[in-house]
Amino acid sequence: MFRLCLFCLLSLFILQCQKEDPPVKKQPTPFDLVIPKGLPAMNIPADNPMTVEGVALGRRLFYDPILSADSTQSCSSCHQQAHGFVDGNLQFSIGIDGQPGTRNAMPLFNLGWQRSFFWDGGAANMESQVVGPITNPVEMHEDLPRVALKLNRHPEYPTLFREAFDLPDTAAVTIPMLMKAIAQFERTLISGNSRYDQWKRGDTQLTAQELHGMDLFQDFEKGDCSHCHVLGSTFSDFEFRNNGLDSIPVDEGRFLITLLPNDKGKFKTPSLRNLAYTAPYMHDGRFATLTEVLAFYNSGFKDSPTLDANLKHAVKGRLSPEDMADIIAFLHTLDDPDFLSSPAFANPF
Numbered sequence: 001m002f003r004l005c006l007f008c009l010l011s012l013f014i015l016q017c018q019k020e021d022p023p024v025k026k027q028p029t030p031f032d033l034v035i036p037k038g039l040p041a042m043n044i045p046a047d048n049p050m051t052v053e054g055v056a057l058g059r060r061l062f063y064d065p066i067l068s069a070d071s072t073q074s075c076s077s078c079h080q081q082a083h084g085f086v087d088g089n090l091q092f093s094i095g096i097d098g099q100p101g102t103r104n105a106m107p108l109f110n111l112g113w114q115r116s117f118f119w120d121g122g123a124a125n126m127e128s129q130v131v132g133p134i135t136n137p138v139e140m141h142e143d144l145p146r147v148a149l150k151l152n153r154h155p156e157y158p159t160l161f162r163e164a165f166d167l168p169d170t171a172a173v174t175i176p177m178l179m180k181a182i183a184q185f186e187r188t189l190i191s192g193n194s195r196y197d198q199w200k201r202g203d204t205q206l207t208a209q210e211l212h213g214m215d216l217f218q219d220f221e222k223g224d225c226s227h228c229h230v231l232g233s234t235f236s237d238f239e240f241r242n243n244g245l246d247s248i249p250v251d252e253g254r255f256l257i258t259l260l261p262n263d264k265g266k267f268k269t270p271s272l273r274n275l276a277y278t279a280p281y282m283h284d285g286r287f288a289t290l291t292e293v294l295a296f297y298n299s300g301f302k303d304s305p306t307l308d309a310n311l312k313h314a315v316k317g318r319l320s321p322e323d324m325a326d327i328i329a330f331l332h333t334l335d336d337p338d339f340l341s342s343p344a345f346a347n348p349f
């Protein structure tokens with residue numbers, strides 16, 4: 001009798017429990033990516049939609065040294081917000097083993113409009129770019145299984161990943177999820193509030209010198225910058241071109257990826273936004289100032305079989321010192337101090 005009663009009570013208890021609703025799992029919140037007026041729409045890959053949780057997680061990972069082998073370096077060690085996300089004024093960044101790389105750190109902004117990543121376009125999309133610096137022996141020098149292990153053992157990351165990607169409680173953190181989260185954060189790094197942008201929106205005036213600099217920038221007989229650094233929004237066509245730095249390149253650039261002889265010495269055309277913060281310039285950081293850059297385009301570029309046709313036809317000495325100063329004045333209208341101080345991109349720790 002006693003056993004029967006116990007059984008009844010237990011069944012009642014279980015039935016009661018089953019009636020309760022299972023806890024509602026919080027869905028990730030879609031991220032509202034605001035594109036400033038004047039910049040084109042951004043293509044977000046269908047398999048990595050942006051969410052508030054995903055962007056926050058990507059930001060945290062970007063600033064977390066856990067991704068490097070000895071936990072001394074994060075992405076932000078070489079990509080500092082105060083410098084337009086380059087590495088201070090260093091020509092070559094120093095990795096965790098104290099070894100310098102061979103290329104100048106690239107600024108990180110408006111990445112969502114790019115078609116490939118790194119100076120030579122070695123990463124075909126933003127997600128795959130993420131593992132490059134982590135595994136690079138002169139950068140973070142870590143291997144991916146160890147990264148996954150460290151993230152899975154972490155007291156908070158497993159939960160944050162499950163929340164960001166809407167996964168069951170038992171799901172483990174994987175490297176593709178890490179790539180997606182950091183890429184989501186990278187897509188939010190939008191710079192579009194320079195004086196040039198404000199002028200385009202009709203909110204401010206540019207000086208006569210700046211406007212003259214812009215004319216020279218587009219004038220095919222003069223600056224002829226906009227053939228490659230297209231005037232408008234991103235200030236690049238993102239094509240690979242040889243702008244005449246060397247007659248025999250030390251770094252063969254795009255050729256290292258495609259192995260096509262016609263790609264020797266070609267590099268991705270960079271944007272010209274935020275130049276005030278991203279010196280030194282070029283893939284090897286050889287120029288410390290914009291005055292040096294302009295002197296180079298005016299008369300210092302070197303011929304070679306892959307020199308871009310636009311520069312092959314350019315007349316050396318075509319710009320006066322005033323012309324060069326005016327182009328530099330125009331370039332500085334592309335500096336965006338708001339981007340450097342935006343709290344949304346700052347270190348969350």
Ligand code: HEC
Nearest residue numbers: 074075078093094095103104105106117118119120133139
């Ligand atoms: C040791 C310094 C260093 C660290 C750490 C580092 N980077 Fe970089 N980053 C560079 C350098 C140098 C380049 C240019 C590399 C090249 O072109 O070969 C670069 C290029 C990039 C680019 C390409 C931008 C473009 O316009 O094509 C992205 C994106 C990027 N890094 C993101 C990251 C992320 C995310 C991390 C962390 C997972 C990271 N970086 C860690 C130095 C660093």
Ligand code: HEC
Nearest residue numbers: 223224225228241243267268269270281282283297308310
């Ligand atoms: C034929 C295409 C082309 C033309 C024309 C051109 N550029 Fe460039 N520019 C490039 C490429 C490609 C690079 C990257 C080269 C490298 O580092 O190897 C570059 C790099 C730069 C950089 C360095 C940016 C950085 O982040 O390091 C500046 C500044 C620059 N160009 C300004 C100008 C100006 C100003 C003009 C006009 C006077 C001009 N460019 C004309 C293709 C061009």
